[in-house]
Amino acid sequence: MYLLGIDIGSSSVKASILNGETGEIAGSSFYPKSEMTIIAAKTGWAEQQPELWWENLKLAILEAKSLARISGNQIIAVGISYQMHGLVIVDKDQQVLRPSIIWCDSRATEIGNKAFMEIGNQACLNSLLNSPGNFTASKLKWVKENEPSVYEKIDKIMLPGDFIAMKLTGEIRTTASGLSEGMFWDFRKNAVSDLVLDYYGFRKELIPELVDTFGIQGHVSATVAGELGLKPGIPVAYRAGDQPNNALSLNVLNPGEIAATAGTSGVVYGVSGEVKYDPQSRVNTFAHVNHSGAADRLGVLLCINGTGILNSWMNKNAGNKSYSYEQMNAMAAAVPAGSDGLSILPFGNGAERVLGNRNIGAQMCGVDFNRHDQRHLFRAAQEGIVFSFKYGMDILKGIGIEAKVIRAGKANMFLSPVFRETLANIAGVTIELYNTDGSAGAARGAGVGAGYYASFDEAFAGLKKLDIVEPNLSEQDKVNQAYQIWQKNLDKFIEN
Numbered sequence: 001m002y003l004l005g006i007d008i009g010s011s012s013v014k015a016s017i018l019n020g021e022t023g024e025i026a027g028s029s030f031y032p033k034s035e036m037t038i039i040a041a042k043t044g045w046a047e048q049q050p051e052l053w054w055e056n057l058k059l060a061i062l063e064a065k066s067l068a069r070i071s072g073n074q075i076i077a078v079g080i081s082y083q084m085h086g087l088v089i090v091d092k093d094q095q096v097l098r099p100s101i102i103w104c105d106s107r108a109t110e111i112g113n114k115a116f117m118e119i120g121n122q123a124c125l126n127s128l129l130n131s132p133g134n135f136t137a138s139k140l141k142w143v144k145e146n147e148p149s150v151y152e153k154i155d156k157i158m159l160p161g162d163f164i165a166m167k168l169t170g171e172i173r174t175t176a177s178g179l180s181e182g183m184f185w186d187f188r189k190n191a192v193s194d195l196v197l198d199y200y201g202f203r204k205e206l207i208p209e210l211v212d213t214f215g216i217q218g219h220v221s222a223t224v225a226g227e228l229g230l231k232p233g234i235p236v237a238y239r240a241g242d243q244p245n246n247a248l249s250l251n252v253l254n255p256g257e258i259a260a261t262a263g264t265s266g267v268v269y270g271v272s273g274e275v276k277y278d279p280q281s282r283v284n285t286f287a288h289v290n291h292s293g294a295a296d297r298l299g300v301l302l303c304i305n306g307t308g309i310l311n312s313w314m315n316k317n318a319g320n321k322s323y324s325y326e327q328m329n330a331m332a333a334a335v336p337a338g339s340d341g342l343s344i345l346p347f348g349n350g351a352e353r354v355l356g357n358r359n360i361g362a363q364m365c366g367v368d369f370n371r372h373d374q375r376h377l378f379r380a381a382q383e384g385i386v387f388s389f390k391y392g393m394d395i396l397k398g399i400g401i402e403a404k405v406i407r408a409g410k411a412n413m414f415l416s417p418v419f420r421e422t423l424a425n426i427a428g429v430t431i432e433l434y435n436t437d438g439s440a441g442a443a444r445g446a447g448v449g450a451g452y453y454a455s456f457d458e459a460f461a462g463l464k465k466l467d468i469v470e471p472n473l474s475e476q477d478k479v480n481q482a483y484q485i486w487q488k489n490l491d492k493f494i495e496n
Contacts, residue, residue, distance in 0.1 A: 001076045001452065002026060002068070004061070004230075005443030007242065008053050008082040008160050010046075010102055011035045011264050011308075015060035017068040017075065018443035020452055023462010025440060027068025031056035035312070039099060044106040044350055044359065047099035050088050053160065054167050061228050072229040077237040078168065078220065079446030081438040082161030084181050084241035087139040092155040094166060098147065101139045102160075104265070104305050106351035106359060108138035111145075112183075113357065116281070119199055127186045127195050129298070131281035134351060136182030141200045157206050161239045168236055169218030174208040180287040181241050187275065190293060213289050214238055214449035237449030242438055243267045244289045244299050249441020250407040250434055251460040253290050253297070258403045260423075260431075262413030265349070266307030266385060268393055270401035272298045282354045283395050289445070290456075300401055302392035305349035306362060307385050308412055313348070318377045329416040332379035337422070337475055338482035341366045342376045343489050344384035354392045355494060365489040379418060383479075386422040387486040393427060406431045410466045424469045425479040431469040 001021070007014040014030040036056070039047040065072060085103040090096055101107070112133040116124055124131055132138050136159065144151045158166065159178045166172050179185040179192065184207065186193040192207055211217040216235045225232040240248065247259035247269050255273035260266075273296055277285045288299040311328075315321060319328060347355065348362030364380070393403060406423070410433040413419045424431050444459045446452075453459040 002070055002074045003443040003447045003452070004075050004078045005439040005441065005446065006057060006078065006080045006164060007438035007442060008057070008080070008164055009242070009263065010038060010048065010083050010104070013053055013056040013060050014437070014439045015057065015064040016437070016439035016443055017064050017070065018440060020447055026070060027064040027066070028439065029060045029063035029067060031059040038102070046102050046105040046350065048102050050096050050100050050160070050163050053164065057164065058228060065229060073231045075230055075234060076452060077235050077446040077450035079238035079442035079444070079449065080161045080164055080236065081240060081242050081245035081442040082159065082164065084159070084243060085135050086160045087136050087143070088158040088160060088163040089143065089150070089154045090156055090158065090172070091153045094172070097150050097153055098143070100160060101142070104350045105139065106134055108142045109134045109351045109357050111141050112138035115199060119195060123195065125277050125279065125281070127188050127193060128183050129187055129275065129277040129285040130183060132183045132196065133281060133353065133357060137184055137196050137200060140202065144201070154206060156208050158208065159241070161241070162208060165218060165236050165239055168220050168224055170221050171218040172208045173211045173217055175211060175213050175239060177213050177240055177244060177287040177289060177291065179207070185287065213240055214445065216449070235450055238442060238445030240289045240445065241286075243269050243301055244286065245438055245441050245445065246409070247271065247299060248289050248445055249409065249436045249438060251456065251463055252407055253288070253456060256404065258406050260389070260406050260408045262307050262385065262419070264308045266304040266389060266413070268302040268389055268396065268403070268406075270300045270396055270403070272300055272401060274298070276300060276399050276401070278395060278399055280356060282356060283392060283399075284353065300396060300399070302389070302396055303353060304346065304385065304388045304392065305352055306346040309349050310346045310362065310381050310385060311413065314378055314381050318374055325415070328378045329418060331375040332382055332416070332418045335375045335379040337478040339376045339380035339383060340371055341368065341485070342372050342380040343482070343486045344380045345486070345490055345493065346381065346384045346388055354388070354395065358494065360493045363489065363493060366485070382413070382416060382419045383422055383482060384486065385413065386419060386426055387483050389423060390426045390483060391487065391490070403427055403429050405429060408433055409436050410434065411437055420469045421472065421475070422479055424471045425476045426483055428471050428476070430471070432465055433467040433469070435464045435466050
């Protein structure tokens with residue numbers, strides 16, 4: 001039997017078909033083949049059309065099925081991973097009322113900061129484990145204040161994964177894990193947050209019906225099944241935000257385990273068995289996929305907005321699209337650690353939570369026109385991303401989450417030897433790289449939710465370790481020195 005995993009990203013939408021018995025991917029595809037459009041009508045804004053996710057998803061599923069060479073009747077369950085913190089709003093006919101305000105949109109930052117002060121810092125942290133910040137609830141408040149005629153038509157609000165589940169099943173539902181990432185979940189009451197609803201003046205009816213993260217969340221409609229060549233009625237049995245799902249895909253489920261990813265944005269995600277939060281809300285705590293009333297499992301998330309998007313910017317603008325990413329990696333490797341004094345702050349994709357919701361922009365420091373060329377730019381960009389990880393990991397360490405081993409999929413920035421070796425050196429830990437990604441994790445999650453797998457151990461029996469990266473003692477001093485220069489440059493911009 002086969003399991004369909006869906007991953008709704010901001011760059012592309014991916015579908016993978018997993019052989020449930022072997023744990024191998026039978027077919028996988030993504031659309032569009034170039035990056036999906038992000039609408040930025042104003043500085044700090046970022047929107048996407050939800051229907052664009054759906055149209056690209058249909059293409060990806062059809063191609064994945066063709067590559068897998070299987071009948072749609074052999075697929076027994078669907079799992080969904082999705083870009084976190086986005087806001088999708090629909091009317092009573094399930095029609096989208098405006099483009100989705102996605103994760104990297106920073107327009108609601110001040111709304112969230114004001115809420116943090118007026119509700120009270122400690123009240124927010126005790127209940128939400130975070131500041132309302134620039135999350136989904138604050139984005140909805142922006143719509144209420146700035147587009148009242150749109151707000152009045154809202155029947156239900158959703159996260160991106162809820163929208164995709166709605167398109168598959170015709171039913172609008174959500175999860176506690178999803179609501180926690182949107183700042184709609186009260187961890188003290190284990191219920192939807194009246195604190196947030198009352199403060200922002202939202203009707204409770206806007207929140208969809210709750211379903212479990214793992215379990216039967218709805219069934220693929222006959223219409224959609226006919227369009228995609230699937231069996232009508234197969235269950236959607238799992239949904240989770242991309243970072244909790246990335247941790248799941250790496251079998252990171254227990255306290256002390258760490259997962260990392262470096263796609264458009266970069267994330268270090270640690271699992272805690274205790275309620276932990278950063279008093280300044282620079283890193284954020286959400287319900288992990290296996291959080292329950294019986295056992296606390298919280299995911300503490302460090303997010304850097306400008307990760308793969310910086311590397312992509314370098315490819316387009318410093319490389320004039322003349323080089324493949326593999327060629328860029330080789331050019332970066334030709335430069336010594338520290339990039340001969342060139343330092344890049346990778347904060348050019350909106351306000352950064354790790355910087356207290358400041359938007360300092362990306363910065364290049366120490367450029368020498370006589371010494372530095374494209375190779376230095378490529379290396380300094382990758383080192384700058386790693387150093388932003390280190391900066392955030394020190395915050396995680398301060399609240400008791402310290403990396404012993406970092407697990408990641410061998411994809412995106414982790415394909416670069418410079419990136420992964422610099423991270424191993426600056427963190428002083430082993431990095432384990434696996435044959436997985438978000439869509440494969442969502443497929444395994446669907447197998448658990450549908451009862452095809454009896455346990456997580458059974459679901460992850462096919463997970464394979466592809467590579468191990470150990471710290472290089474001879475390089476650590478150089479990398480640490482470069483980090484000190486990088487941090488001094490960062491401090492100057494934070495203080496201004």
